[in-house]
Amino acid sequence: MKSNKPATIKEIARKLKISPSTVSRALNDHPSIGLVTTMRVKKMAEELNYEPNQTAIFFKQRKTFTIGVILPALSEPFFSSAISAIEAIAEDRKYTVLLGQSLDDADREAKIIATFKKHRVDGILMSLGKNTTDLSFVEVLESSDIPVVFFDCVPESTSVHKVYCDLATGMDEAIEAFISRGHKNIALINGPETLLSATERTASFQEALLKHGYEFNDKYVVHTDLTEHGNHAAMEQLCVLPERPSAIVSFNDFVTLDVIKYARGKGIIVGQDMHFISFANYPLWKYMENPPLASIEQYPDEQGKKAAEILFEILESKEKVEPQEIIFSSKLVLK
Amino acid sequence: MKSNKPATIKEIARKLKISPSTVSRALNDHPSIGLVTTMRVKKMAEELNYEPNQTAIFFKQRKTFTIGVILPALSEPFFSSAISAIEAIAEDRKYTVLLGQSLDDADREAKIIATFKKHRVDGILMSLGKNTTDLSFVEVLESSDIPVVFFDCVPESTSVHKVYCDLATGMDEAIEAFISRGHKNIALINGPETLLSATERTASFQEALLKHGYEFNDKYVVHTDLTEHGNHAAMEQLCVLPERPSAIVSFNDFVTLDVIKYARGKGIIVGQDMHFISFANYPLWKYMENPPLASIEQYPDEQGKKAAEILFEILESKEKVEPQEIIFSSKLVLK
DNA sequence: TTGTACGCGTTATCAA
DNA sequence: TTGATAACGCGTACAA
Numbered sequence: 001m002k003s004n005k006p007a008t009i010k011e012i013a014r015k016l017k018i019s020p021s022t023v024s025r026a027l028n029d030h031p032s033i034g035l036v037t038t039m040r041v042k043k044m045a046e047e048l049n050y051e052p053n054q055t056a057i058f059f060k061q062r063k064t065f066t067i068g069v070i071l072p073a074l075s076e077p078f079f080s081s082a083i084s085a086i087e088a089i090a091e092d093r094k095y096t097v098l099l100g101q102s103l104d105d106a107d108r109e110a111k112i113i114a115t116f117k118k119h120r121v122d123g124i125l126m127s128l129g130k131n132t133t134d135l136s137f138v139e140v141l142e143s144s145d146i147p148v149v150f151f152d153c154v155p156e157s158t159s160v161h162k163v164y165c166d167l168a169t170g171m172d173e174a175i176e177a178f179i180s181r182g183h184k185n186i187a188l189i190n191g192p193e194t195l196l197s198a199t200e201r202t203a204s205f206q207e208a209l210l211k212h213g214y215e216f217n218d219k220y221v222v223h224t225d226l227t228e229h230g231n232h233a234a235m236e237q238l239c240v241l242p243e244r245p246s247a248i249v250s251f252n253d254f255v256t257l258d259v260i261k262y263a264r265g266k267g268i269i270v271g272q273d274m275h276f277i278s279f280a281n282y283p284l285w286k287y288m289e290n291p292p293l294a295s296i297e298q299y300p301d302e303q304g305k306k307a308a309e310i311l312f313e314i315l316e317s318k319e320k321v322e323p324q325e326i327i328f329s330s331k332l333v334l335k
Numbered sequence: 336m337k338s339n340k341p342a343t344i345k346e347i348a349r350k351l352k353i354s355p356s357t358v359s360r361a362l363n364d365h366p367s368i369g370l371v372t373t374m375r376v377k378k379m380a381e382e383l384n385y386e387p388n389q390t391a392i393f394f395k396q397r398k399t400f401t402i403g404v405i406l407p408a409l410s411e412p413f414f415s416s417a418i419s420a421i422e423a424i425a426e427d428r429k430y431t432v433l434l435g436q437s438l439d440d441a442d443r444e445a446k447i448i449a450t451f452k453k454h455r456v457d458g459i460l461m462s463l464g465k466n467t468t469d470l471s472f473v474e475v476l477e478s479s480d481i482p483v484v485f486f487d488c489v490p491e492s493t494s495v496h497k498v499y500c501d502l503a504t505g506m507d508e509a510i511e512a513f514i515s516r517g518h519k520n521i522a523l524i525n526g527p528e529t530l531l532s533a534t535e536r537t538a539s540f541q542e543a544l545l546k547h548g549y550e551f552n553d554k555y556v557v558h559t560d561l562t563e564h565g566n567h568a569a570m571e572q573l574c575v576l577p578e579r580p581s582a583i584v585s586f587n588d589f590v591t592l593d594v595i596k597y598a599r600g601k602g603i604i605v606g607q608d609m610h611f612i613s614f615a616n617y618p619l620w621k622y623m624e625n626p627p628l629a630s631i632e633q634y635p636d637e638q639g640k641k642a643a644e645i646l647f648e649i650l651e652s653k654e655k656v657e658p659q660e661i662i663f664s665s666k667l668v669l670k
Numbered sequence: 671t672t673g674t675a676c677g678c679g680t681t682a683t684c685a686a
Numbered sequence: 687t688t689g690a691t692a693a694c695g696c697g698t699a700c701a702a
Contacts (some may be wrong), residue, residue: 006479008679019689024681034687051479054453055394056679060694064390066433066454074419075618080409087436090444096454098401100433101422111426118389118432119401143384144341257622264624283410285593289599289624343695354673358699370671391695395678 007048016044027052060119064103065312068098068116070109072128072153077283079127082304086125089095089308095122104129117144123311125304128153128200130195146210149324151307152300153197155264161314163307163326167279168204170296171249172331174277175208177294177332178247184276187220187245189234189255198223198251201279205249220245224255231258239266247275247293253282281333291335299328342383346579351437362387386425390549394403401528402646405444405461405496405519407488412618413450417486417639421460424643430587431585448472452479458646459496459637462489465554482649486642487635496649498642498661502532502614506584508542509612512629512667513582518610522555522580524569533558534588538615540584555580559590566593574601582610582628588617591627616668625670632662635639 005253009027013020018037026033026041026049039080044050069086078208083099088095100112102117116124117140124141126148135155141148147161154162166189178186188205191198198229222237225229234255238245250256256278260270268274269290285291306326314321344362348355353372359375361368362385368376379385393399404421406414418432423660425432433456435447445465451459452475459476461483463549472489478485484495489497512520523540526533540612541551557572569590585591591613603609606626611627620626641661649656 009681010679020679021681023689025688026678028681034689037687049453049478053455055397055399055455056694057681059388059394060680062390062694068698069434072407074415075412077410080415083434084409084436087434091450094450097449098432099418099422099432100405115426115429115431117685119387122387128598144386222616257619261622284592284610284619285625287596308357309392314671345695355696356698357672359695360672363697367683372671388695391678392697394694509684576696605677625698 002073002114006053007045007050007055009050012041012044012048012050016040016047024074031172037332045158051150062120064120064122065094066096066098066119066143067090067308068112068119068120068121068124070100070102070112070124072102072104072127072129075100077203078152078280078298078300082127085092085301085304086308089305089312093168093312095312102129102132104131106132106134109240110137113141117141117146121146123315124148124313125307126150128155130192132255147311149311149314149319151303151309152298154176156196157208158325159323161307161309161310161321161324162326163328165199165303165328165330166219167330168207168296170279170332172203172211172295174249174296175205175212175214177334178249178275179212179214181247181275183245183247185220185223185243186214186247186249187238189231189238189248190221190223191251191255192225193223201249201251209266211226216256224251226255231255235259235262246273250276250278253278253285253295257282260292272311278331279330285335292332294332297331297333299330303326341388342385343388344379344385347376347383347385349381350383351375356559366432366522372619377487388657391399393504395542397455399455400429400459401431401433401456401457402643403435403459404435404448405435405447405451406458407437407439407462407464409436413487413635414444416635417462420636420639421643424640424647425487428647430647437467439466439660441467441469446470448476452481456481458650460486460646462486462588465527471611482644484642484649486638487633491531493660494658496642496659497643498638498645498659498663499666500633502535502631502665503542505614505633505667506536506539508667509548509584509629510547510549510629512669513610514547514549514583516610516628517580518582520555520576520578520580521549521582521584522557522573524566524573524583524585524594525556525558526590527560528558528585536584536586543581553621561586561587561590563593566590567597570594570597576622580606583612585611585613588613588620588627588630592617597627597629608664612667614665620670629667629669632666632668634665637663 009020009023013023026038037122074080089099095120102109148159151163154164190201209216222234224234255277271290277294279296281295310324344358346357348358358376361373409415434465437444484496486498489499525536544551557569591611606625612629614631616630616632617665645659
């Protein structure tokens, strides 16, 4: 078995009776070093199983070739897609990905950021947790010269880099799909009212209805706290309305899953008595016997890819990069 | 806006007209430093927004407080559960997690290992890809003093640390469940024959049948390459048998999803004409209208947790830790 | 109680 | 073409 202390430049130099700097240059193919010397050095390096100590190099060049990715939870297929795209880009650029799941907990989020900062990541990609209100960390990171690019769940501020999906286009297509199929009573099961993404959904829901000459009735907008119980309760609220909706847009696919299950329990036939469209485009709808009518794709991989590209653009550019805002259009995908 | 060059110990020392070593000690609450000095130093550190440069510390102590996790794909809920458990343990110990997805590609796997080695991770947790045959990297890592703990998909070697799930117990329970419900013709849709995990399944399938006094007929064992088409083809093979099986154990939940869909297309009613059990315990079965009879839980989080604990035990112990082998029992979970 | 000196592995600068 | 030296930021043995 080999020794566990990896060889260093110094050792090579000693064995060859030349100076460490010569060795360093030879290994880096510096033009000033003679061919013979270079060969000898490389041969010896090979023999001694030399491997550059990256921690020393990182330290010296003040760069770790590491980016941190912070997201709510990998259990959501949306985020596992996103991080896969990010990892692919990072690998191309010879960067490594540090992982942090916030689990929608602002404290955890803060901790992860602190850890990443300690580890001197070169940059951060982040999708905010649902409960994050304090965004002061952005400035802290900025003052440490660690760029952040947000994706999917992004802050309102215009002075940050962000990549996200415009919900309005998908919502509009959803409403249109429902209307063209003759639905009169269209409801929205929305997330907690405290969420920006929820208020956006309500706004675009209302707008889409009006645009198509429909009335907006706020009785048809209910809210869930996104727990199973909350999802069922929201559905219950809609079911007891005098004119029960026949078409429902819901906050996301997870809500729809719960709601469909609830509906089944009530004897409501999905795809016949009641139709669903939700956000996210959960990959397994195709296996369901009675899937929703459609899902609104938000392109996690495109978002991750673009966010990563922006981050690397920032890292590779010497000048300050102006805050970028990239907006993808969400899109209705029929099932 | 603050400067982007974080303050160093030297600067604090200069401002306070004391030596850097005193500052260092004060910041680390070294007992020999006077209370007043300590206070002054800390105050100045605060003012200058001092943050220890971890890359320097990592470099010096030859330790990065980083572990690498290599797994096939986060899109499998099994692995996203596992990595979440790992991340939780790592966070406790103040370690950070570097992510690498192999996508079942041996070349990618090798690349990731090389990258992790360059980054001088303190240890590695790994679940092998389906196509990995060359395990020589284990010795290479060992010679670099980077411990590896395998989980779930582990090598056969007895000289490595590994945590995995014994498939036989779950298989036995599955067969028993089928038999007790009166099934005579029980089939197995297995993965590629080249996979160790597939041969294991066949062996335990056979064993369980014999144990219950049933004959083993290899016509009832078919193989799929795990693509959608392969899954359908395997099912087709079973359907054309003279005595069509009424109960099927399949390689994993993804295979079952495809197969159930196929069965539906053929007018076969799942849970009536045909019953399924598969490995993995995919979390969304509960939303399915006609779910499989049961799923065999393989405890990704327990596996991840245990593997991480072993790794930290190795990292924290000064002596060599003997190769550990932890085997969880898989367990049938009725749906 | 505090300061001096050194080293971790590498590379850039300057000198030879 | 090569070598000596310094520096990155920190911690610590040794000296005072």
